[in-house]
Amino acid sequence: MPHAHPAPAGPAWSEAGRRAVRDQARSTPEWEPWLGLLEIALTAAVQEVWQEIDVCLADVRPVGAPVLDGARITVPGSATDALVAALLRSASRANADAGSVPRAGDPAERLPGDSLTIVSAAIRQDRVALNHIAGVAGVEEGVLAAVAHFASLPLLLEAGRSAAARVPGDWRAGYCPVCAAWPTLVELRGLERRRVLRCGRCAAGWERDVLHCVFCGERDHRQQGTLVPEEGGELVRLETCRSCSGYLKSVTTLRPGPVWALPLEDLRTLELELTALDRGFQRPDQPAWPLDLALSSAPTPAARSPHGRTAPAS
Numbered sequence: 001m002p003h004a005h006p007a008p009a010g011p012a013w014s015e016a017g018r019r020a021v022r023d024q025a026r027s028t029p030e031w032e033p034w035l036g037l038l039e040i041a042l043t044a045a046v047q048e049v050w051q052e053i054d055v056c057l058a059d060v061r062p063v064g065a066p067v068l069d070g071a072r073i074t075v076p077g078s079a080t081d082a083l084v085a086a087l088l089r090s091a092s093r094a095n096a097d098a099g100s101v102p103r104a105g106d107p108a109e110r111l112p113g114d115s116l117t118i119v120s121a122a123i124r125q126d127r128v129a130l131n132h133i134a135g136v137a138g139v140e141e142g143v144l145a146a147v148a149h150f151a152s153l154p155l156l157l158e159a160g161r162s163a164a165a166r167v168p169g170d171w172r173a174g175y176c177p178v179c180a181a182w183p184t185l186v187e188l189r190g191l192e193r194r195r196v197l198r199c200g201r202c203a204a205g206w207e208r209d210v211l212h213c214v215f216c217g218e219r220d221h222r223q224q225g226t227l228v229p230e231e232g233g234e235l236v237r238l239e240t241c242r243s244c245s246g247y248l249k250s251v252t253t254l255r256p257g258p259v260w261a262l263p264l265e266d267l268r269t270l271e272l273e274l275t276a277l278d279r280g281f282q283r284p285d286q287p288a289w290p291l292d293l294a295l296s297s298a299p300t301p302a303a304r305s306p307h308g309r310t311a312p313a314s
């Protein structure tokens with residue numbers, strides 16, 4: 001029976017994570033700005049303030065809905081304000097260094113609305129809303145998309161932890177049972193090579209025991225293929241599907257990858273992914289599920305939600 005393993009593997013950030021990010025920046029210096037954002041987000045994720053978020057899950061959800069669908073989440077004070085501002089300043093500096101002409105002034109002060117709007121749009125994968133905010137603030141759409149993604153990580157990791165106990169044990173969908181993202185990769189775990197899909201946002205893991213496309217459900221093995229790197233052996237490969245032109249990274253591993261390693265995996269296999277794109281494969285550009293989510297901020301770190309209860313702890 002497939003079953004979910006929603007609890008994230010280890011802390012979101014650690015000294016080992018910091019070393020891995022620095023090593024990656026040395027081997028792919030062109031990705032240093034992106035890695036800088038990752039480091040800011042994961043450093044924030046282990047701060048105490050994020051453990052104070054209050055996740056009120058919906059009692060009833062539609063069939064196929066991830067756990068956070070219908071959730072009401074209260075975030076303490078200005079936690080997201082500080083994080084969005086730090087990320088945006090870092091990304092704008094890097095963009096200016098790369099030759100873009102920045103608009104005068106602090107980009108963080110030009111953002112319309114509050115930072116929760118940006119975090120909410122990122123979690124709901126609402127690209128239209130993010131592009132609108134980018135236009136108003138005079139920030140490049142790609143820059144704001146990256147900032148929004150990283151700004152949502154601490155909340156998603158904490159919400160994922162508190163929602164873990166509510167993930168159905170028989171979750172069958174290809175998308176994340178917690179936050180609706182498509183999986184970042186599939187781990188082929190241990191000697192028995194159990195297939196565990198991992199979410200690169202909330203770090204959830206969920207098992208699939210049959211080899212069928214996570215994106216379109218194709219089961220015909222003649223429609224499925226693999227791309228392996230020219231060098232680097234069999235540990236990393238891309239699984240491709242001719243029916244929907246999707247591809248998914250697979251990583252052979254003995255144990256669950258730590259939370260911080262999931263985003264790094266994307267950089268380690270860039271060349272292989274470029275080959276996939278050249279051959280017409282791509283990742284879905286639409287979210288798998290239209291997540292209904294309400295975020296609000298509480299005035300103090302110890303604030304409780306108006307619902308007066310929290311999700312069961314994992």
Ligand SMILES: [Zn+2]
Pocket residue numbers: 176177178179180181199200201202203204
């Ligand atoms: Zn997720």
Ligand SMILES: [Zn+2]
Pocket residue numbers: 213214215216217218241242243244245246
């Ligand atoms: Zn497919």
